Amino acid sequence: MSERPFDMSAAFEEVSAGAVGVSPAKPRQARAGFLPPLAGIAWLALALIAYRRPEDGDFPLTDLFALLAALSAVTILAATLAARRSYTAAIRIKGSAPWLIALAAFLAAWEIATAKLALLPMPFFPPPQAVLDVFVEDWPKLGESVWRSLLLLGGGCAIGAAIGFVTGVAVGWSRLAGYWAHPILRFVGPLPATAWLPLAFFVFPSSWSASTFLVALATGFPVTVLTWSGVAGVNKAFYDVARTLGADNRFLVLKVAIPAALPHVFVGLFMGLGGSFAVLVGAEMLGVKAGLGWYLQWAQGWAAYANMYGALIVMALLCSGLITLLFRLRDRVLSWQKGLVQW
Numbered sequence: 001m002s003e004r005p006f007d008m009s010a011a012f013e014e015v016s017a018g019a020v021g022v023s024p025a026k027p028r029q030a031r032a033g034f035l036p037p038l039a040g041i042a043w044l045a046l047a048l049i050a051y052r053r054p055e056d057g058d059f060p061l062t063d064l065f066a067l068l069a070a071l072s073a074v075t076i077l078a079a080t081l082a083a084r085r086s087y088t089a090a091i092r093i094k095g096s097a098p099w100l101i102a103l104a105a106f107l108a109a110w111e112i113a114t115a116k117l118a119l120l121p122m123p124f125f126p127p128p129q130a131v132l133d134v135f136v137e138d139w140p141k142l143g144e145s146v147w148r149s150l151l152l153l154g155g156g157c158a159i160g161a162a163i164g165f166v167t168g169v170a171v172g173w174s175r176l177a178g179y180w181a182h183p184i185l186r187f188v189g190p191l192p193a194t195a196w197l198p199l200a201f202f203v204f205p206s207s208w209s210a211s212t213f214l215v216a217l218a219t220g221f222p223v224t225v226l227t228w229s230g231v232a233g234v235n236k237a238f239y240d241v242a243r244t245l246g247a248d249n250r251f252l253v254l255k256v257a258i259p260a261a262l263p264h265v266f267v268g269l270f271m272g273l274g275g276s277f278a279v280l281v282g283a284e285m286l287g288v289k290a291g292l293g294w295y296l297q298w299a300q301g302w303a304a305y306a307n308m309y310g311a312l313i314v315m316a317l318l319c320s321g322l323i324t325l326l327f328r329l330r331d332r333v334l335s336w337q338k339g340l341v342q343w
Helices: 008-017 035-050 062-085 087-116 128-137 139-173 175-188 193-203 207-232 236-244 249-286 292-301 305-333
Strands: none
Touching: 035 062, 035 087, 062 087, 062 128, 087 128, 128 139, 128 305, 139 175, 139 207, 139 249, 139 292, 139 305, 175 207, 193 207, 193 249, 207 249, 236 249, 249 292, 249 305, 292 305
16 A cells, blocks of 8 residues: 655645644734824814914914814824724834823923913913924024034034044054053043133134034043943954954954944944033033024023024934934944844
């Protein structure tokens, strides 16, 4: 009696059909939960709270603020309906819903306490539509200030990061460089960059160059220390293997030490960017004739607190956006560590 040969394809079809007690996998269903619809309702309630016909003495752009809130509500509800057909979209809208609800509640409380009941004194606490009016009416001056701040920040950070990186590699690799640089770093590094403001504006020929120096100083110290730490902490076995294969000192620095220290370098860049942004605003308040710091001082001098709050919002978005771009660069350069640190 001859045995029938085993047919792999037939067995696979039987398993797929459930003939051997194994049911086929069911596709995941998209379930966003009840929070996304609640977020849409919250933004619709904000639109109803904010809506009114501006009369004499009322704040401008009230109807525009209410319209934007209503459009946000429609967008959230539409995204909720679309998420019922996509598992990924459902996860995203479900994760964003609590923050959307909190933001709508904050704006509603702000609107009620200022424009509706006048519980907070003017002009120190303008309503949301007054801040919106700043972005609509004063965007040329605010945009020019953002551009000037970006130029100053970019130049100072580039100079500070380059000098800090080279210094960190030299200190981490060479004992001679470490002998001379280490005491200077211990003396100058812990001092805040803003402490050098009077001296910088006296020594440098212009307020722009002085501010660039301060931003570079705030960026350079953390980059130097973290790069130094990364180079000094490279596993000695990497050097031994490279030397065994005939590598010289130049190859060891460029191809072994620096790539191994890059995670520490990016940590220093993150720290330097945050510190340089604070120094940037302080320097612009004291000497530079344009920029977000200058805009803040101008708004405070004219008691234009709505403009001041608008500038603060722009500064927060700008700093967050720059850090996000730096994280994207880090994920691209350090692809093996992508997703290890989230922002």
